[in-house]
Amino acid sequence: MNFYKSLDSDTKPIIIALGFVIMILIVGTIYTLSTQGTAPLLRPSYVLQQLQVGSFLGIVAAGMMMVILLGHIDLSVPWTLTAAAMMATTVGGPMAIPTGIAVGLAVGLFNGLGVAYLRVPSMIFTLGVDQVMRGLMVAHTGGYAPDTDATPLMRFLAAEKIAGVPVAIFVWIAVSLVIALILQRTGFGRSVYATGNREAAAYLSGIRTKRVIIGSFMLSGACAGIAGVLLAGYSSQAYQGMGNPYLLPAIAAVVLGGTRILGGRGRYLGTVVGVILIVLLNSVLSIMQMPEAGRQIIYGSVIIGMLLVYGRNQAVTS
């Protein structure tokens, strides 16, 4: 218990989430051993396959974390992701992937300008942008799945393997390294924490808080764009609503990983653990052949329950 108490408040949630991951593994394995006599959760191939699916979520969550650290939120992720995928397959060829990322950056720039300069609450502004992107994509495709295909490079990045390890996981690792480096080792990253903690103090310290907000939203958009490109590669094409299942899990992963929803604190490692936790929870629930309704209830209850545990640890200060 002393060890637990000695941890700083940024590390505690990560330890708790990690404990929960192990608990899910144990409970899931006991269940499979008793019903099927096998332990698929401990098989490397199964774990890697789950992580491949999880890497799309992981990339979205990495961008989402930048925005949540500021105390904002990016609800435009679903259709930013879809738009990036659709535009990438439409353009095709070597420019497919840059196009997808550029779409994400552009939407992020627009979000950032709206939040930083117009001072519209991000929850409203990005929600509106999400609808606008949806409308644009329906207009572009006529409401059907576009008949254009993902390029071979997109398929390679999303669905192929190198030495038995899915390439998508390497992409997730690369994105993670970039985000972690930005957060820990750049003035921009420190400014994100400062602005999220106390915007007035950051501004009066001479930090260009508007640029920080715009930069963070652009990173979030870029991550959504990368995820869209990969997802299109994974399913060989883009389709309507492909980003919808990623919004809530991405926010949940960031918050479960210990990032404060009001901004200012949280470590990137926590977000990675949060993503693994959510992916694992989903896969255990599907192994148990839980009906969809029950799965949703358990999934939501776990998120609320864990946040309650965190809340008890963090004394209300200042």
Added chain:
Amino acid sequence: MANGSPIVALKGVSKHFGATKALENVDFACHSGSTHAILGENGAGKSTLIKIMSGVLDPTSGTMEMEGKPVSFSKPSDAVDKGIVCIFQELSLVPDLSVAANISLANPPKRFGLIDHKAQNRIAEELLARINCADVNPNSLIRDLSLSRRQMVEIAKALGKNPKVLILDEATSALTSKDVETVYALLGQLKADGIASLFISHRMHEVEALCDTLSVFRNGTHVETFAKGTKSDADIVRLMIGREVGSHYPAKPNRPRPAPFLKIEQLAWERALKGVNLEVGKGEIVGLGGLDGQGQKELLLSLFGVMRGLQGTVTVDGTRIAPNSPAKAKADGANIALVPEDRKTEGLMLPMSIADNLIAASFNKVSNGPFIDGKKEDAAVRSAVEKLQIKVGDVENAVSTLSGGNQQKVVIAKWLMTDPDIILLNDPTRGIDVGTKQEIYKLMRELAEEGKAILFYTTDYAELIGCCDRVSVMYDGRIVSELEGDAITEEAIVAASLNIGTDGEAA
């Protein structure tokens, strides 16, 4: 002074905030049918006194009596029920509700359990007519009214509670001259009606004109109560000060006034600044004096690029500057640093580490390209901690774990790291212990000796006298008096702050 038993009497009342003694063993009484002025410097305990009387604060010890019976209020509405009504400095109106709804906010007239709008408007009309404001439409929203009209609605709201004791805390400071006349007339009428009015104002001529009894407070104690006309202005000022100026300030250098480095000409901003002229030379500490809220804060913030829509010119070393953000103000060319008023919300990111707070203004100085250099960062943090002798266990601890004085040192150290030419200080010693205060005085003098230009706003007159080469006193958005050398005395500063007898020679 009125005869008979007082309507409100405080006996041995003390109020402590932690170690700070805001009121200490105060006996105070006021009588029906009198207009009673309460005078004192900033922090003398006036606001605490009226907050206790109106039930906002509980006294730490002591008792309060009304009409001879002991009372204790657990919340403001208890005081209102007993007839003590306060008009606070900060307006307490809801901007998005109508005038009538605001006036009857606490106790609206009801019909079948629902608010009776007709009755509500009638009440508002009657009260507004009583204070000569019949031109205010009871249905208009508060947000659409001018500040002066809002203050009048506030007064109407207070009258609607049928007060026996009416407390006006700086209630006339936002009024236009026509409305001030109305309030004067109203106070006369209230006096005739046998209501006791407690009047807090920094405008001496108002006090002279309106009040029959004066009470002076100083450092949380009640010094004296006397009838109007028994003491001269000079006597009153002396009663308000009445303490020794400490000698714990570093010696001031004796040398001719340096050439101006920072030059401010006719700086104006909205209603707060009305044409400020000021010069600060390298190596000089120039104090900004005056009562709270005369534009000192706005002056510092506008130099730092926070205010939009400035008029006038600011030059640094002969070059005109017009920063539009703190980022520009701290950049080359201006090199300005600001230690803001409230360190907890403006100076520091409290939950972040000491190290992160220290480097927050100078990422470019500890980085190679976009990346922060860990070695440079450590070295910069260590030298800052050493230079200001900040008492820290581990620089990775949250800055909120430090004492107030050490937190303030972190704010100052953060700005020294940017190597500024001009340092703006907004009340840097507020709420910190005497020892740290002296270290900050010493540091200020050292920085001046290094050739920095320092502009220093403080509410403590002793600091102005002890630290500053020159003192400029602000009143109503202007500098009304500039004192230098031996002319910097408490009497001169207080007189200038109250703008007594200096109207003619205002700068």
